[in-house]
Amino acid sequence: MCTMIAEQIQIEGSGKGASGWFTLRQANVSYDHPFNAPLEHALNLDFVNEAQGVGARVAVEISAQSARTLAETILAVLAEAEAGGFVED
Amino acid sequence: MVEYQTNMYEGMLAETVMMQGAGGDTINAYFARPLGPGPFPGVVLAHHAPGWDEWYREATRKFAHHGYLAISPNLYFREGHGAPEDVAAKARAVRGVPDDQAVGDLEGAMRFLRSLPISNGKIGAFGTCSGGRHVYLAACRVQGFDAVADLWGGRVVMAPPEITDKQPVAPIEYTKDLSCPLLGLFGEEDRSPSPEQVAQHEQELKRLGKSYEFHMYPNAGHGFFYYDRAAYRQEAAVDGWQRALAFFAKHLAGA
Numbered sequence: 001m002c003t004m005i006a007e008q009i010q011i012e013g014s015g016k017g018a019s020g021w022f023t024l025r026q027a028n029v030s031y032d033h034p035f036n037a038p039l040e041h042a043l044n045l046d047f048v049n050e051a052q053g054v055g056a057r058v059a060v061e062i063s064a065q066s067a068r069t070l071a072e073t074i075l076a077v078l079a080e081a082e083a084g085g086f087v088e089d
Numbered sequence: 090m091v092e093y094q095t096n097m098y099e100g101m102l103a104e105t106v107m108m109q110g111a112g113g114d115t116i117n118a119y120f121a122r123p124l125g126p127g128p129f130p131g132v133v134l135a136h137h138a139p140g141w142d143e144w145y146r147e148a149t150r151k152f153a154h155h156g157y158l159a160i161s162p163n164l165y166f167r168e169g170h171g172a173p174e175d176v177a178a179k180a181r182a183v184r185g186v187p188d189d190q191a192v193g194d195l196e197g198a199m200r201f202l203r204s205l206p207i208s209n210g211k212i213g214a215f216g217t218c219s220g221g222r223h224v225y226l227a228a229c230r231v232q233g234f235d236a237v238a239d240l241w242g243g244r245v246v247m248a249p250p251e252i253t254d255k256q257p258v259a260p261i262e263y264t265k266d267l268s269c270p271l272l273g274l275f276g277e278e279d280r281s282p283s284p285e286q287v288a289q290h291e292q293e294l295k296r297l298g299k300s301y302e303f304h305m306y307p308n309a310g311h312g313f314f315y316y317d318r319a320a321y322r323q324e325a326a327v328d329g330w331q332r333a334l335a336f337f338a339k340h341l342a343g344a
Contacts, residue, residue, distance in 0.1 A: 002138055002218055002243035002281045002311070004184045004251070028182035033138050033218070033311075035174045038319035040280065040311050046178050054171035054179050 111193020127207030135220030140177030
């Protein structure tokens with residue numbers, strides 16, 4: 001790794017990987033070299049289930065600006081859902 | 090360097106082998122060698138952050154094609170097994186492997202090559218990206234390498250906040266212990282290492298009277314050898330490969 005900027009969080013939900021749907025347990029967020037996106041560094045999101053092996057992974061690699069927009073949008077959508085009384089946790 | 094003629098016999102063996110790495114662990118490695126009795130010089134390849142992947146197999150075979158015993162240890166062996174990208178993603182999530190472990194694995198690969206009856210006793214190290222950093226560390230911390238090529242290894246120069254348990258010492262701090270000639274290939278547009286960091290590293294090498302050659306390519310950034318990535322720069326890659334092969338030919342010739 002060249003930047004070594006990475007964080008892991010525990011999550012609940014499902015993800016669709018190469019072998020179909022599986023239960024998600026962790027999300028790894030890094031700003032480092034992507035595998036496919038044509039960028040030197042990217043905001044990489046790996047939704048994984050470590051107990052199921054390294055192949056249990058849904059990968060996303062996006063630009064820093066895309067990541068900011070995504071994060072803001074997630075929070076905005078959640079805020080609207082909370083205001084509507086739809087968020088259960 | 091072997092200059093092939095069209096009427097020469099050419100043969101190579103390339104396969105996965107097991108070898109002893111850091112802490113006596115058995116890990117796997119990709120090993121390629123020319124057929125024939127030798128004696129051949131050797132090169133240890135430290136793979137990049139994107140993993141122990143197809144590009145590194147190709148690079149390993151390239152060295153064998155040019156007359157080297159070449160081995161690329163799987164530095165992510167302990168992360169588990171699967172597609173190289175998935176294994177590398179797991180390593181990325183935990184901020185890479187510990188420096189001590191990578192250095193131990195590279196030392197093991199060096200000893201593996203030197204133990205072969207077809208070795209000429211001279212072993213070099215080649216690495217790109219995090220592998221460039223790892224081979225530089227190995228050449229400083231381990232005796233036994235005869236030449237080292239660091240291609241755009243980031244974090245050789247580290248700011249204090251970047252120091253971690255896994256990377257407890259900035260490689261530049263070990264420069265006084267560098268035990269062999271160094272080749273460095275870098276891109277002007279790279280941000281890790283930046284041209285300023287490369288200049289700082291060069292200044293330290295100069296101050297300590299070390300043998301080194303640094304080349305900074307214009308219009309190139311991080312990973313300009315990788316033909317499968319947007320970073321590829323044909324002219325710089327061709328020139329860089331020539332420099333790397335000439336460097337090893339000069340320093341790893343038989344005694």
